[in-house]
Amino acid sequence: MRKIVHIDMDAFYASVEQRDDPSLRGRPVVVAWRGKRSVVCAASYEARRFGVRSAMPAITAERLCPEAVFVPPDFGRYKAVSRQVREIFLRHTDLVEPLSLDEAYLDVTRNKTGLPTATRVAKTIRQQIRDETQLNASAGVAPAKFLAKIASDWKKPNGLFVIQPHEVLDFLAPLSVARIPGVGKVMEAKLARYGIRSVGDLRSWDIFELERRFGRYGLRLHELAHGIDHSEVKPDRPVQSISAEDTFDIDRFRDELGPAIRQLAEKAWQATRKTERLARTVVLKLKTDQFKIYTRSITPGDSINNVDEVSALALLLLQRVELPADTRYRLVGVGLSNFYEPGQLGGQTELFGNEF
Template sequence: MAASERKIVHVDMDAFYASVEQRDRPELRGQPVVVAWTGPRSVVCAASYEARRFGVHSAMSAARARRLCPQAVYVPPDFERYRAVSRQVRGIFAHYTDLIEPLSLDEAYLDVTFNKPGLASATEVAQAIRAQIRAETGLTASAGVAPNKFLSKIASDWNKPDGLFVVKPSHVQAFLQALPVRKVPGVGKVMQARLQELGIHTVGELGQHTAAELELHFGRYGYRLYELARGIDRRPVEPDQAVQQVSAETTFEIDLRLDQLEQVLERLATKAWEQTHRKGLAGRTVVLKLKTDRFRILTRSHTQPQPVASAQELVELALDMRERVTLPPYTLYRLAGIGLSNFADEDEAGRQRDMFA
């Protein structure tokens, strides 16, 4: 089947962890709720929509969240409960298709080109899934329907919370014209700034450039940008993918020395930790990645007998690995990253979370 003929639904649970807490604790309903551990290096796992109005969002430091919204109710995460609800939601997905690609505990791609109940359209499938999730879990989900994964993920965020947005094949180009380039996967703050230097602020403007022009500026990723600007994404929905590594990395606006990277590594480590917990994982191996200003890539790794137990432990391991870099102290670096891999099996990961939640 041609990729253009696919019908893809991206389902994203609304403020998942916080919504589960509000569902199970009626006194929290309507309150700004922040799901986070205690401690100076804790990060926000989720924030209710009431808390988001104050600027609180996931992956933010808990300390900053408290400054923005001191009146919020802060609750520690309960990943076993979230995993149980996630399994319930995935069971609902399975009523409609076997082609399910989970991205985390709270979101997944579904290929509903052929759906089990024989519903007439992907839009009907998305509507039925959302209704069943509400009826069986008491939670809301938003969904995006489109011809591919790239567009469906963007669409699911369009009418949040509790929304549905459809990008029909005939409307793809119109939909992309005014879309900010920051919505394109892989376009972070640094890439967005580079695109803006070229006068590119929207996907429509990105589409005015040839593949050769974009490859000249961005290498192989330039061709990916060329395709996405035209709504092309050939990736199939791939069920039951085992996650090999979760990582966070950043390219600096100005090159930095190794001794200037402490806050950067703390931020990346906490972000990588938060991502692993969103996916319900616990990793034993920590990887530090650095790229010098001459584009030399260095990696250092450390493997433990037990999974990393906290964000603070991951930060400390990252800083320890920094001490193992032996290049001259005046060496400048343009990129840093922290990764977790060698994941524990599900039972061990669950025990680990119980110990440190």
């Protein structure tokens, strides 16, 4: 049985800003460039009380919280702190799987420091992060990766939550199916049509019936509902692709897609700032009102260095979609892929993670 720890830094970018500038402490801090095209990279917990969230348009955040202090992001500084945190992880285990600059999985089934339980490891890591970076981290401890990630969010901020192996089934039963990995809004709605709203509801279904209705993912749903997840912690798994997409309330013509593409390019670009790897390819995804999906991609000669390049290339790809002018679109997405390490034109992401 594995012992998995998921570490998630609390409001990471905003907390670094508040740590380094005492005048920001206790104030609603929004890490973002101001402007109609900008999106929120992070929000302090003081700002979150007003409904400000990451990936929200900055102009919306300003409307929700007029007293917010906007701070432009400094990714070089955040990456430096991330390296500090990763060094702490590696004192305890070599099995560290970074998810972004501010979170990671750690497999501490066997730890380097000889601590008797995963809970003790998580407590020690959180204290070391606090002592050495003056920042708070939340942690979840569980026998599976998806459970550890749920647990780390359970007592945020600055919390620790442990799911013991014998507690897994009882813990999962009342949770919304939306907590299960891969269950987004569309799948949640499909499950609700069958009366499946909680993990307990899902667990009551026969595995063969789930497979008949949902294919291979039905088998995965059955396993997760029973707390079964054989996913291993994979150290230094490189980013393959990053994307952002939006489904419109009202279908749009091609000439109306420009603003959405620019905003999605901003979101995708901001997401890449959580890794030091660089992208070479821009991908545009479109879904028509007839549910037909079209993708186009372009790989310029050099790496993509800023959000304006992402927007320009995505808009260029839009012109390469040769569909009738009266075609309506219900979804658009912008992605970045073909990543490589700086200085290495095509790894390692900069961070990042029996009794328990």
